[in-house]
Amino acid sequence: xxxxxxxxxxxxxxxxxxxxxxxxxxxxxxxxxxxxxxxxxxxxxxxxxxxxxxxxxxxxxxxxxxxxxxxxxxxxxxxxxxxxxxxxxxxxxxxxxxxxxxxxxxxxxxxxxxxxxxxxxxxxxxxxxxxxxxxxxxxxxxxxxxxxxxxxxxxxxxxxxxxxxxxxxxxxxxxxxxxxxxxxxxxxxxxxxxxxxxxxxxxxxxxxxxxxxxxxxxxxxxxxxxxxxxxxxxxxxxxxxxxxxxxxxxxxxxxxxxxxxxxxxxxxxxxxxxxxxxxxxxxxxxxxxxxxxxxxxxxxxxxxxxxxxxxxxxxxxxxxxxxxxxxxxxxxxxxxxxxxxxxxxxxxxxxxxxxxxxxxxxxxxxxxxxxxxxxxxxxxxxxxxxxxxxxxxxxxxxxxxxxxxxxxxxxxxxxxxxxxxxxxxxxxxxxxxxxxxxxxxxxxxxxxxxxxxxxxxxxxxxxxxxxxxxxxxxxxxxxxxxxxxxxxxxxxxxxxxxxxxxxxxxxxxxxxxxxxxxxxxxxxxxxxxxxxxxxxxxxxxxxxxxxxxxxxx
Numbered sequence: 001x002x003x004x005x006x007x008x009x010x011x012x013x014x015x016x017x018x019x020x021x022x023x024x025x026x027x028x029x030x031x032x033x034x035x036x037x038x039x040x041x042x043x044x045x046x047x048x049x050x051x052x053x054x055x056x057x058x059x060x061x062x063x064x065x066x067x068x069x070x071x072x073x074x075x076x077x078x079x080x081x082x083x084x085x086x087x088x089x090x091x092x093x094x095x096x097x098x099x100x101x102x103x104x105x106x107x108x109x110x111x112x113x114x115x116x117x118x119x120x121x122x123x124x125x126x127x128x129x130x131x132x133x134x135x136x137x138x139x140x141x142x143x144x145x146x147x148x149x150x151x152x153x154x155x156x157x158x159x160x161x162x163x164x165x166x167x168x169x170x171x172x173x174x175x176x177x178x179x180x181x182x183x184x185x186x187x188x189x190x191x192x193x194x195x196x197x198x199x200x201x202x203x204x205x206x207x208x209x210x211x212x213x214x215x216x217x218x219x220x221x222x223x224x225x226x227x228x229x230x231x232x233x234x235x236x237x238x239x240x241x242x243x244x245x246x247x248x249x250x251x252x253x254x255x256x257x258x259x260x261x262x263x264x265x266x267x268x269x270x271x272x273x274x275x276x277x278x279x280x281x282x283x284x285x286x287x288x289x290x291x292x293x294x295x296x297x298x299x300x301x302x303x304x305x306x307x308x309x310x311x312x313x314x315x316x317x318x319x320x321x322x323x324x325x326x327x328x329x330x331x332x333x334x335x336x337x338x339x340x341x342x343x344x345x346x347x348x349x350x351x352x353x354x355x356x357x358x359x360x361x362x363x364x365x366x367x368x369x370x371x372x373x374x375x376x377x378x379x380x381x382x383x384x385x386x387x388x389x390x391x392x393x394x395x396x397x398x399x400x401x402x403x404x405x406x407x408x409x410x411x412x413x414x415x416x417x418x419x420x421x422x423x424x425x426x427x428x429x430x431x432x433x434x435x436x437x438x439x440x441x442x443x444x445x446x447x448x449x450x451x452x453x454x455x456x457x458x459x460x461x462x463x464x465x466x467x468x469x470x471x472x473x474x475x476x477x478x479x480x481x482x483x484x485x486x487x488x489x490x491x492x493x494x495x496x497x498x499x500x501x502x503x504x505x506x507x508x509x510x511x512x513x514x515x516x517x518x519x520x521x522x523x524x525x526x527x528x529x530x531x532x533x534x535x536x537x538x539x540x541x542x543x544x545x546x547x548x549x550x551x552x553x
Contacts, residue, residue: 020045024041025169030063034154040113047184047551050104052101055100055161057097058154059095063148069122076114077117186248189250192252199358202253208278211537212543222241222242222269223241231418251276252297256277259297263296279301282497299319301320303442304463326535338426349384361402365438365439370387384413385409387415425453432519435459436457438459441464451474456519456522459476460479480499483496
């Protein structure tokens with residue numbers, strides 16, 4: 001059952017979602033390559049993006065047991081969406097074909113109907129035979145119950161004039177061709193999120209746009225008007241923003257608790273659409289308090305298998321893994337120029353720890369990176385640790401604690417300026433190695449971005465990053481699972497997350513600082529792995545396959 005909630009279910013006002021189907025057609029042993037019509041039949045065609053010319057192919061096949069009133073062919077009338085599409089009378093034995101045209105209709109799913117003519121008397125005798133089975137003399141009527149007159153009109157296939165099969169009734173287990181629906185579907189996404197904001201859930205939406213573009217999917221970009229704590233300063237897709245959502249599928253990048261505000265700010269956005277939530281979550285158990293958010297959506301997409309497993313075990317709707325796409329213009333400036341831009345030491349081996357303080361310092365765990373750097377002993381020997389934070393002003397206590405830690409550690413540098421995406425990539429490129437000793441990640445944008453730049457990464461070997469940071473592509477740091485001793489935002493006391501081994505991380509720092517060739521090898525493997533697994537083309541292809549399936553419903 002869905003969680004109790006005052007919100008309306010996502011299905012309210014949405015179109016019925018059924019696979020293309022048929023009613024009133026039956027199979028028998030008389031002609032296994034086709035179906036027969038008892039009285040009338042309905043065939044619902046898949047949604048069409050354009051007008052298509054179809055052909056119904058069938059046969060009048062005289063039945064060897066049809067005699068008397070059953071002999072001879074019935075007539076048959078065809079109609080599409082209530083409009084006549086042809087009639088057949090006095091058929092000779094053998095095949096027949098009826099052509100008709102169908103196209104986009106109000107419900108985007110044309111309906112073909114066929115009705116037999118001249119079978120009223122024999123159908124009545126069939127009914128009377130059932131009713132009078134136990135009556136004296138009722139046995140003489142039993143042969144009509146087989147409806148052999150009706151069985152003589154056979155429907156074999158529905159196909160296009162070009163020969164694309166839509167329904168093949170010789171295939172009794174699955175007459176409908178889903179491949180036809182996929183080829184003909186009008187695929188498009190309405191991508192909604194904080195598309196201009198500087199935060200992870202906004203970059204999630206922008207990553208989806210890149211992937212959809214790479215797959216050639218039509219998109220409408222919708223900037224949510226809900227409250228956002230972060231700066232709205234990313235102009236990447238500003239010119240493409242619009243106020244409508246014309247495509248059949250919405251994907252909404254929004255934290256689950258904010259879902260209840262979606263209808264308030266955008267009252268008609270969900271209506272008549274298939275609604276997908278894109279959610280990240282960083283711990284093994286999805287919060288019970290967030291389950292009512294499922295009522296707003298038909299399915300959920302997640303950026304990692306780790307997140308999917310946490311959500312799916314509780315969700316009343318389907319949950320799929322749809323990773324983020326990673327692709328951007330790599331900074332072309334020389335290393336020296338990049339470092340000069342950020343005031344970084346020119347010749348040092350620089351480790352980078354980069355995160356948003358709004359994403360909770362306890363989860364991102366910069367203190368773990370500072371402790372590992374302290375233990376490495378590299379601070380006074382030509383290496384440095386750059387701690388870069390976003391939203392410093394909104395988190396004064398966390399910032400003060402970081403300042404104190406950095407001031408007491410030689411070689412540590414704290415950067416607090418809010419950066420654009422391009423400048424963030426430049427900072428990542430200016431450093432030699434990323435250190436992310438996070439306690440939990442739902443995907444790990446910064447980790448994947450640095451790998452895309454060819455940087456070696458030292459990363460906690462748990463949660464989503466463990467799915468792509470391996471000993472071949474980086475340095476996974478062993479970790480033990482520990483219970484949370486108190487609440488940290490949505491991360492509740494009693495759940496578990498990871499505590500990375502600071503000594504192992506320190507050893508990794510020393511090895512990479514001393515062996516630049518090792519770092520180069522890991523960085524090259526990291527770059528290749530991200531390009532293969534998370535390229536916009538690869539992720540966009542996943543979107544396309546799922547949308548093709550949805551389009552057949």
